[in-house]
Amino acid sequence: MYCSQCEQTAGGEACYQWGACGKSPEVDALQDLLTHLLRGLGQVAIAARKYGIINRQADRFTCETLFSTLTNVNFDPESFVQYIHQAIALRDGLKAQLQAVAPEVCFPEGPATLQPAPTLDQLVQQGRDIEYGFISKAAKNVDIFSLKLTIIYGLKGIAAYAYHAQELGQEDDRLYAFCHEALAGLDSVDLTLEDWVKIALKVGEINLLAMELLDSGNTGNYGHPVPTRVPLGTQPGKAILVSGHDLKDLEELLKQTANQGISVYTHGEMLPAHGYPGLKQKYPHLYGHYGTAWQNQTREFAKFPGAIVMTTNCLMPPHNTYIDRVFTCGPVGWPGLTHIENRDFSPAIACSLSMPGFTDNGDPRQVTTGFARNAVLGVADEVIAAVKRGDIRHFFLVGGCDGAKPSRNYYTEFVEKVPEDCVVLTLACGKFRFFDKELGDIGGIPRLMDVGQCNDAYSAVQITLALANAFGVGVNELPLSMILSWYEQKAVSILLTLFHLGIKNIRLGPTLPAFISPNVFQLLSQTYNLKEIGTPEEDLAACLGTS
Ligand code: FSO
Ligand code: SF4
Structure with a gap:
């Protein structure tokens, strides 16, 4: 195992034995195999684009699955096995489409041709071998290796924003094309340090585009945030907690919990959702904010008397005291948890209705959110x-x-x-x-x-x-x-x-x-x-x- 993508990496160097986040070496290897296959899918997608063939499913898949490898998103080996098989099916389907119009195009041995091993253990071993190959080749030049990691990790950030933006109807082919090119180009051997720096800065440029798309998606669907007071306390009654960043998930949950006597509370990064007119003003049962930042969730979730919906990062290994109340969405996963499919939140709603809910008002304080660009520049x-x-x-x-x-x-x-x-x-x-x-x-x-x-x-x-x-x-x-x-x-x-x-x-x-x-x-x-x-x-x- 080798992962150094986040700030809590072991010993300030890399997680070698087990992730400080709770990621197992098995999942780490499967994530590396998946990322490797995305590089192959990227090679095929770039070649196909030269013939005018664009496969949006492959583009979206690249972003969703890269997002799934971001810290504290998905810990479930089964999810990654599925993603690996989907990556190969998409790659080979796109290859067939391409070869129908350009039979002369072929791909070198590597991620564009790799076939999956038949068992889970063998897939894990395949991932380990790929990781070892990447590290041993790259470590010949520590600075280039450092920039390659910066590029891969930056791409994961782009992928997260692009995933959210796409869910809200915003996409841009320049973003997808760049992701394929950057992934496919990671093995380039003839680039100088300056070239790798330029690619890293290009990651920053494309990330600006990703964030702009997401901003359009959020404000286009829910209006510009306005300064809004948000209760930090509770109100008596049934309750459901939503964490993560996905406003579309929150909106669907609000629709499905309307008139059910359930108050919806935000947790962590969902707090700013209260500032959006299309959420707070439209759905008064979006009541308040419960708890603080992601790293306090094990303490805070244990005390929450209702279902907990994790829409995106940051999920921590759930404790037994509340594990049966946690529901995951989109790219989020933990073995054995109920995954919400097609934004049908009925399992989480049933869970909340079966729970006692809050009996008092708790913390009397309020905070203000909603000072996004329109409010500040106003x-x-x-x-x-x-x-x-x-x-x-x-x-x-x-x-x-x-x-x-x-x-x-x-x-x-x-x-x-x-x-x-x-x-x-x-x-x-x-x-x-x-x-x-x-x-x-x-x-x-x-x-x-x-x-x-x-x-x-x-x-x-x-x-x-x-x-x-x-x-x-x-x-x-x-x-x-x-x-x-x-x-x-x-x-x-x-x-x-x-x-x-x-x-x-x-x-x-x-x-x-x-x-x-x-x-x-x-x-x-x-x-x-x-x-x-x-x-x-x-x-x-x-x-x-x-x-
Ligand atoms: Fe992440 Fe940072 Fe959004 Fe947090 S960039 S860790 S959960 O700030 O906020 O996802
Ligand atoms: Fe370690 Fe997890 Fe961070 Fe990777 S994401 S460096 S495994 S703590």
Whole structure:
């Protein structure tokens, strides 16, 4: 087993024995076999495109299954066996289509021709052999290996956003074509370090497109988010909890639970769903938010008196106290759990109706979400005037992922220490370390604004670009600092997007990615002035120019 794709990788190096996330070596090998086969499917898809043959099923499959290999999405060997067989069927079907018009086209031995082994154990061994081959070849040049991993992990982030966007009716062939090319090209031997850097930046560019498509899907279907107060407490009655990022799943669940006496609560990254008029205003039983970030789920889910629906990452190994109440959707999987098919949530609804539900109101507090690009840019004139008057000195984008490491307290302390004449924009699950803090306002402009999920990073980018435009300066001259936390591969793709946009001076933590080699990090720090976080005091002083 070799996996180094997330921030909690074992020993800050790689998971070799068992995933710190709970991923088994067996699933890791099957994921590697699947990814290898996607490279073969990519080769065939690129060749077919030259003859005008585009197979949307293969395009969508590539994104869905790459997403399934992202951290904390799918732990079920059976899912991967199915995906492996589907990958081969799609590849061979596309090959047959191609060869009908161009019989001379053939493919070299490798992922475009590999046949699956007959048993699960042999498939696992096939995956291990492929992984070993990839690592041993790539390790000949540590820096190129580092960039290849960056590209693969960034592609997983693109795939996640593209999957969500497609579910909401938004697709773009440029995205699919790039994914096939990047996957198929991973074995290229004649590329220089600079070439691999360019491909990594292209991942960032295409990820911007993926996030834009998703933004159109979300806002086109549910309207632009508006600042919305969200109860952190409960109301007596039956309850169902929805976690993950998929707004389409949430919408379908809301439709199916309407008038059933069930309150729907969001968990983790689903909190910003309350800001969408097409969800909150249309479905009043979307009641409140329960719990905090993904890494606290085992404690929080155990206490929730109803069914729990996991729409996407981040699923942790479920505890026995609640495992029979967890339902998975889309690319999410855990052996033995009920998987929701075709968005028919009746098993989860029946489970909630059989449970006691809440008997009291719990936490009386509320938080505000919904400060996406439209809401923030709607008050851009006031924001700009406040900056010009000197009422707002600086903006901090404190965003990204949460996780279990104690060193992530940095982000809480950072926000607590931000001076009163500064504004904090936040997004993704890292905000749960400070989302309930009452930071007040500056002349009516809130000092803490939740832009949304990690899936709404596009909104944060648009806010940044619009502010730069309004002030007539480049993004790097704005009184704005990005203090980012990362955990999984969507964060990798977002970071590459920020580099693609030329955004400099990002502070990243709680630790640097293990898959970034010292030379690649040096290159990033020279080009983009990327820095690892220090202490909140030092970093604040440096950002404000007071050190
Ligand atoms: Fe991931 Fe990070 Fe969205 Fe979290 S990018 S870990 S669950 O912030 O938020 O999926
Ligand atoms: Fe380890 Fe992270 Fe990979 Fe899980 S996803 S096996 S924790 S590196």
